[in-house]
Amino acid sequence: MQTDNYWRRNMYILTFGNFIAGIGFSMVTPFLSLYINTLGQFNNQQISLWSGITFSVTFIVSAIISPFWGKLADRKGRKLMILRASLGMALVIGTMSLVTNIYQLVFLRALQGIFSGYIGNSNTLIATSAPHKHVGKALGTLTTGTVSGSLLGPLVGGVIAQIWGYRIPFLITGCLLLSAFFLCLFFVKENFTPVAKEKQPSLREVMQKLSQPQVVIGMFVTTLIIQTANNSINPIISLYVKQLMHNSGQVALISGIVTAMPGIPSALLSSKFGDLGDRYGTKKVLIAGLILATLIYIPQAAVTHVWQLIILRFFVGISDAALLPQVQTLLAKDSPHEVSGRIFGYNQSFQYIGNCAGPLLGSTISSSFGYGAVFLSTACLEFINLIWVHHVTKQEQG
Incomplete structure (x- = not known):
């Protein structure tokens, strides 16, 4: 140790x-x-x-x-x-x-x-x-x-x-x-005991080693949905800001502020929410984050001034701080050490897929239904994720 x-x-x-x-x-x-x-x-x-x-x-x-x-x-x-x-x-x-x-x-x-x-x-x-x-x-x-x-x-x-x-x-x-x-x-420093190649479990054996495979698989899907939701608005942020500012003013600067705003509370609070999860239950913090995310995306579709959007994006960052760190913590707690690298590798793949799927989804919806529809569809994604997490973590303590 x-x-x-x-x-x-x-x-x-x-x-x-x-x-x-x-x-x-x-x-x-x-x-x-x-x-x-x-x-x-x-x-x-x-x-x-x-x-x-x-x-x-x-x-x-x-x-x-x-x-x-x-x-x-x-x-x-x-x-x-x-x-x-x-x-x-x-x-x-x-x-x-x-x-x-x-x-x-x-x-x-x-x-x-x-x-x-x-x-x-x-x-x-x-x-x-x-x-x-x-x-x-x-x-x-x-x-x-x-x-x-x-x-x-x-x-x-x-x-x-x-x-x-x-x-x-x-x-x-x-x-x-x-x-x-x-x-x-x-x-x-790492104290690591190598696993021989011939003793390394197959994907099926990895799943068999998990005490709660439904939680681990559930967190993969959750990661995918979180990243899809987070990236769905990227293609339309600057266009939405331009619309709110009536095509005048420093659109590029304000778009940068809007884009960066969620990162500020997320950077400041991720460690704090991780600590809260350790003390009161990781599942509880994750579900609270998904509830906030669902609620906070809805009004973004109806803002009339850019300052309203900036404030709401700040709260998106608070919800982000309660999401991915808790997913990773659940994966760590439910994965044996000898297969944890494989589990985190799979999870990262789902994260990258979400990074690609999000902008594609946002572009498709905005071109058909307008900018506001992107935020509403993202809220629906977060709500689906909330139901999904509640379902797959029923046996999880805390």
């Missing part, structure tokens, strides 16, 4: 790493289309097409490859997978600053997906090393790092690109990920 100092030190170092990984995945959002435009002669339709491909290919590849890395983590150790992911992403993202055509960029974005797994394996390492009574708080702290990075990534990337050009943000992110690699290499 690791000492108290070991798991806490691991938690703080990996939280920093999650922060950098979050930046790495989100920093290109404000300028990727502009960067693509410098790599060839494209019309607007072609830029939109290549932007969509370049954005989505990372998540699609990650969804496919994550279970494999989870399986390898159970056999070789979580620290090794974290080192693989951080070094691989450092080299790949840094190299994106050198591309000369769109095909090279798409290829490197796909490679970034192959080298995914930093966040998932960080969660697994902490979930299997932290004392049982502190698992919720520890995973909540890791989520704080991820959310903070995802929140600041677009801002950091946009500012650096504005000052030094589109290539420098990739180079700086690569250097930061390299620092996360060395911090993990020298300071993260």
Whole structure:
């Protein structure tokens, strides 16, 4: 067993790493289309097409490859997978600053997906090393790092690109990920007993090892729905803000504020809600978060001023803080250590699928029924998720 100092030190170092990984995945959002435009002669339709491909290919590849890395983590150790992911992403993202055509960029974005797994394996390492009574708080702290990075990534990337050009943000992110690699290499400790390849259970045997497989499978679906809901409004946020501001004013700036607003309470409260889950019941906090999410999306469809939307998006962030950390905690508590890497790998795949499905859903609904319908459909998704979680966790204590 690791000492108290070991798991806490691991938690703080990996939280920093999650922060950098979050930046790495989100920093290109404000300028990727502009960067693509410098790599060839494209019309607007072609830029939109290549932007969509370049954005989505990372998540699609990650969804496919994550279970494999989870399986390898159970056999070789979580620290090794974290080192693989951080070094691989450092080299790949840094190299994106050198591309000369769109095909090279798409290829490197796909490679970034192959080298995914930093966040998932960080969660697994902490979930299997932290004392049982502190698992919720520890995973909540890791989520704080991820959310903070995802929140600041677009801002950091946009500012650096504005000052030094589109290539420098990739180079700086690569250097930061390299620092996360060395911090993990020298300071993260893991007491790990390898599982021989021939003794590693199949998927069917993994499910048989679970004390409550319905809870674990239920959390996979819950993760998918949460991410779909969170990302469904991304394609229409700036358009909705423009409509609320009557096509005048600093639409880009206000859209950035609206987009970033949920990340602020989520970053501040994820660890707190994790602690509440440890003390009063993880299931209770998760259900409370889903109730709030269901209720808070409905009025967003009917706002008449942008400040109303900003306030409501803040409350979305509060509900987010009560969701994914609790899902991860339930997975950690219901998964034996020898298969936890595989379980977190599967869960990450569902998370990536939600990242892709959300924008597609939002675009489809908004084009047919208008912007308000996206928020109402998201509220319906959250309500379905609430019923689903209540059903699959009936036997769960707390």
